[in-house]
Amino acid sequence: MFDSVEDVQQRFKGARYIASRRISTVVYLSERMGRPVLIEGPAGVGKTELAKTLAEITNRPLIRLQCYEGLDEAKALYEWKYAKQLLYTQILKDKLGEVLGGAATLDAALDQLHDFGDVFFSKEFVEPRPLLQALEQAKGCVLLVDEIDKSDAEFESLLLEILSDYQISIPELGTIAAVVKPTVILTSNGERDLSDALKRRCLHLHIGFPEQKLEERIVESRVPGISQSLRGQIVGFINQVRALDLKKLPSVSETIDWARVLVLLQSSELDHETVKDTLNVLLKYEADIETTMPQVTSFVAKAGRQGVFG
Amino acid sequence: MRQELHRFFRAARGAGVRVSPAESIDAMRAVKDVGFSDRGILRDALLLTLAKSEDEKQALGNCFDLFFSQPDVKDETASEDAAESGGAHPSPGETQTGGASAPSPELGELTQMLMARDRNAIAAALANAANAASLSDIRYFTQRGIFSTRILEALGIARLRDDLDALTASNPSEAERLTAATEALRENVRDTVNQALLLYGREEAENLRHEILRNAPLARLERRQVEQMKVLIRAIARRLRERYSKPRKRQRRGHLDTRKTLRRNAAWGGVPFLTSWKRRHRDRPKIVALCDVSGSVAQVSDFFLLLIHSLHEVVDDVRSFAFSGHLIEVSDILDNKSPEEAMSEIMSKVGFGSSDYGGSFADFEKGFMASVTAKTTVIVLGDARTNNLDPRADILRRISERSKRLVWLNPEGRMAWGWGDSEMPRYAAFCSVVRQCATAKQLERAVSDIVAAYQ
Numbered sequence: 001m002f003d004s005v006e007d008v009q010q011r012f013k014g015a016r017y018i019a020s021r022r023i024s025t026v027v028y029l030s031e032r033m034g035r036p037v038l039i040e041g042p043a044g045v046g047k048t049e050l051a052k053t054l055a056e057i058t059n060r061p062l063i064r065l066q067c068y069e070g071l072d073e074a075k076a077l078y079e080w081k082y083a084k085q086l087l088y089t090q091i092l093k094d095k096l097g098e099v100l101g102g103a104a105t106l107d108a109a110l111d112q113l114h115d116f117g118d119v120f121f122s123k124e125f126v127e128p129r130p131l132l133q134a135l136e137q138a139k140g141c142v143l144l145v146d147e148i149d150k151s152d153a154e155f156e157s158l159l160l161e162i163l164s165d166y167q168i169s170i171p172e173l174g175t176i177a178a179v180v181k182p183t184v185i186l187t188s189n190g191e192r193d194l195s196d197a198l199k200r201r202c203l204h205l206h207i208g209f210p211e212q213k214l215e216e217r218i219v220e221s222r223v224p225g226i227s228q229s230l231r232g233q234i235v236g237f238i239n240q241v242r243a244l245d246l247k248k249l250p251s252v253s254e255t256i257d258w259a260r261v262l263v264l265l266q267s268s269e270l271d272h273e274t275v276k277d278t279l280n281v282l283l284k285y286e287a288d289i290e291t292t293m294p295q296v297t298s299f300v301a302k303a304g305r306q307g308v309f310g
Numbered sequence: 311m312r313q314e315l316h317r318f319f320r321a322a323r324g325a326g327v328r329v330s331p332a333e334s335i336d337a338m339r340a341v342k343d344v345g346f347s348d349r350g351i352l353r354d355a356l357l358l359t360l361a362k363s364e365d366e367k368q369a370l371g372n373c374f375d376l377f378f379s380q381p382d383v384k385d386e387t388a389s390e391d392a393a394e395s396g397g398a399h400p401s402p403g404e405t406q407t408g409g410a411s412a413p414s415p416e417l418g419e420l421t422q423m424l425m426a427r428d429r430n431a432i433a434a435a436l437a438n439a440a441n442a443a444s445l446s447d448i449r450y451f452t453q454r455g456i457f458s459t460r461i462l463e464a465l466g467i468a469r470l471r472d473d474l475d476a477l478t479a480s481n482p483s484e485a486e487r488l489t490a491a492t493e494a495l496r497e498n499v500r501d502t503v504n505q506a507l508l509l510y511g512r513e514e515a516e517n518l519r520h521e522i523l524r525n526a527p528l529a530r531l532e533r534r535q536v537e538q539m540k541v542l543i544r545a546i547a548r549r550l551r552e553r554y555s556k557p558r559k560r561q562r563r564g565h566l567d568t569r570k571t572l573r574r575n576a577a578w579g580g581v582p583f584l585t586s587w588k589r590r591h592r593d594r595p596k597i598v599a600l601c602d603v604s605g606s607v608a609q610v611s612d613f614f615l616l617l618i619h620s621l622h623e624v625v626d627d628v629r630s631f632a633f634s635g636h637l638i639e640v641s642d643i644l645d646n647k648s649p650e651e652a653m654s655e656i657m658s659k660v661g662f663g664s665s666d667y668g669g670s671f672a673d674f675e676k677g678f679m680a681s682v683t684a685k686t687t688v689i690v691l692g693d694a695r696t697n698n699l700d701p702r703a704d705i706l707r708r709i710s711e712r713s714k715r716l717v718w719l720n721p722e723g724r725m726a727w728g729w730g731d732s733e734m735p736r737y738a739a740f741c742s743v744v745r746q747c748a749t750a751k752q753l754e755r756a757v758s759d760i761v762a763a764y765q
Binding site: 005021022025026028029032033035038040196199200202203204205206 | 357361
C-alpha cells in the first residue's frame, strides 16, 4: 500500500495532514505488519484526524466506534434483530402449521422442527455493529476505536480477539473472520491506564504538542490564505500560553480554529486588542482566561519580535 | 545483527521497559521492514513496537542512544562498512600516525595489534572477548572487577605480560610504548564493562536496593534514604490501589431477587422480562487513624500517614489524628498540603513531646468519638510507651466496642512489648489485631490487610 516511510509522509501531505516522521513510520509499519495502532496524547493534537486522513488517502471507508462508559457487545459487535425475528415467526405461523401438519405426535413435530434448522439465528437476522461491519467490508476499511480509555475494562478484553486475529466469535454462528484485514486505530486520552494485554497487541504512538516549525506548517496547510508573519506570531503566542499552568492547554485544533478566526476578522498582525477579544476561542475555561489575560500584552510583543527576527 | 537486537532487548529490560517475547518478535519484523540504513527510523520503529507508555519511550530512547554508542558496536559496524570512520572511539591512539615499526613476529597476537595500533582489530577482539566473558550477564556493580579480568584474560593479557617482560630486556623504548598502549586497553575494557553495567544491570540493582529498603527499619533511615522511601511508599500505594479498586463492580451482584422480579413484571403476567438482582452490600473502608508522633515513632507515623492518605480511590473516608502530649485532627493538613509541608506543620503543632496515651485518648473521646461508627476501622500507631502515666485502657475499650475493628500497629518488636513503661499487653486485650510494623514491607502488609477486610 505504501512503498516507504517517505511515501507515507508525501501522501499525507497531499491530504493536508502534516505527519511527523514518527507518525509516518507507525502508519507504514502498521500496514506492513498488520498491527493495530494505539495513539495516546492530549485532546486535539490530531489523533482522530490521522485515522480519517488514512482512510481518505487509501480510498477505504472509515468505520468509527465511539467508546463510552457502559458500551457493550450489543452496541459494538452485533445484535440479533429481535423485532424481525418476531415478525417472521408471526408471518410464517401458517407455514409452520403446514410443515408440522403431518406430524401425529408432539415428539414428531419437534423432530421436524429440529430438521428445520436454526433459520431464525442465521446471518439474515444479525444486525452488524461497527466491529462486525469492519470485518465484513469487501475492500477493507479503517476502523477507528475512538477514546478507548472511556470504555470499561471488560470492553477492552472484548477487543482483544479482533485486534490480534481480526475475527469475532458469535456463539450461534461460529467465528467470523475478516474478508480483508482492516487497519485498526485506537485513540486514548490517557484517562485510565489500558491493560497490558491490549498494549502488547498494538504499536504504541504518543502524539504530543508539535514543535513550533511543524505547527506553522500545519497551520499553513489547514488555513489557506494566512500570511506568513501572522502564522509565526500565532504559533509563537500559543507556545508561550502552553508554558503557563492551565487547566486545558490549547492544542493544535485550537491553533487552527484561532487562525481561522483571525483570518475571518481580516487581521494581518497580532495585536493585543484582537487577542483579548478572541481568547475564548483558544481557552475553554474561565479560570484559564483569567490567568492568561494579564500576560497577553507581553506575549504578543514577544511573539511579534519572534516574527521579525526568528 | 539479530544477535545485536537480542542484546538490545536485554538492555531494554535492564532499563525497566517490559519487553515480552511477542513484542520482541514484532520489533524484529519491524526492523526487517525498515532496515538499518536510517538510524532515526530504526529508533522510531523500536520505540513504537517495544515501549508502551511515555515513560517507557523516554527510558528506551536513552537506552537506544547508550547501546548504539557502545565503543565495540561502533567499530563492528565500522569493520562492516568501510565508509564509517568511527570518530567517537574513546581509544586515545590515533590511526597509524607513522613511526610504528613493523612488529617482530615472535610477539603475541594482542601485542602485535597494540603495537600496530590497529584500532578495528582491537575493537573486534574486545567485542569477541566481551562475548566470550558473557558480559551481558553482568548485574551488580560488584561484578565489575571479575568481568574486567575475564575480558582481559580472553584478550590474552598473560601473553602480553610475557611480551612486555621480554621487550623491557631487549628494547626499552618499544616496551614503554607497549605499556602505554596496555594502559589504554585497560581503560577501554573498563569503559566497556561500565557501559554494560549501565545497560544490563540497572533493573537488578534497583530491585536489590528496593528489597533492602523495604526491610529497613523506618525509624532509623538515613537522610538520603528518606527520599527513596517516599518513592517506595508511593509505589506501594499505587499497588494497593490497583489491587483493591478494580474488582468492586463484579462482586456487587448477588442472587436473583425473586420477589422483586415478580413484582416488577406483574404487568406482563409474571413473565420475567426484567430481572432484578440482590445487591451484595459492601462498605468501602472508613478509617480513623491515631498516630503517635513523639520522637521515637514520628518517622513511622510519617510514612503511615503518607500511605493512608494516598489511597483515596480505595478508602472512602480517612480521618487522621496525631498526638504526643495531646491530640489534634490532621486530616485537612494532610489533604491540602504537600507531604513535606504537612509533616513539618504537624510536627510543629504536636510533635516531639513525650507521649501521653491516656491524655490523648481522653482528648479523642471528648472531641471525636462520634467519628467512630460500626463501619470504622480504628488504627492506632504507636509504641504504647506511656511514660508511666495512666494508660486509660478503659477508653480504648469503648473505642473498640464502637468500631468494626481496632488495629494496633507497633513499631517495636514483640520482645519489647510489656517491658519498661510499655503498656502494650493491657491495650492488646481490646484490639482485634496487634502487629509489628517497623519496615515498609510490614507497613504494606498491615494496610493491605485492613483494606482487604472490607472486600
